[in-house]
Amino acid sequence: MAKIIKNVSIMCFHDELCLVYNALMTALSLLREGQKVTIFFGSRGVTALHKEKVKELQCLPDLPREMGDAVMKRMEELELPTAEDLFIMVIAEGATVLACPLNIPLFGMKPVDLIEGVKIADPAKYYKEVVIPADMNLSF
Numbered sequence: 001m002a003k004i005i006k007n008v009s010i011m012c013f014h015d016e017l018c019l020v021y022n023a024l025m026t027a028l029s030l031l032r033e034g035q036k037v038t039i040f041f042g043s044r045g046v047t048a049l050h051k052e053k054v055k056e057l058q059c060l061p062d063l064p065r066e067m068g069d070a071v072m073k074r075m076e077e078l079e080l081p082t083a084e085d086l087f088i089m090v091i092a093e094g095a096t097v098l099a100c101p102l103n104i105p106l107f108g109m110k111p112v113d114l115i116e117g118v119k120i121a122d123p124a125k126y127y128k129e130v131v132i133p134a135d136m137n138l139s140f
Helices: 017-032 043-049 065-077 083-092 123-131
Strands: 007-012 036-041 096-099 136-139
Touching: 007 017, 007 043, 007 123, 017 036, 017 083, 036 043, 036 123, 043 096, 083 096
Parallel strands: 007 036, 007 136, 036 096
Antiparallel strands: none
């Protein structure tokens, strides 16, 4: 029986570590199952693509600090990869990672600030060629 390959579009509109992490882990799992994955970062999500800010992402920043710190500590204890490591992994394993060109300057960034391997999206092309024909559209 031939393996079925799905086209998966993942959209991440947040820079909260747990959401970014879930988007990246989902992408990595799908890639390792042989699926074609495109991840689009828009709105505040583009800040997660900043090569310096990615190291400072926080879990649950809207809750009391001790709750977010407890999650971060547990992630460290479990020796989970960092978000930065996950970006390297998903790009190396074949995901297309896109940044919204409208939100990059909105959040004071320039294309040179992006993690290596991230591409600037053409929104019209992205929606027409990725989102509409996708077998799955996931949003974080």
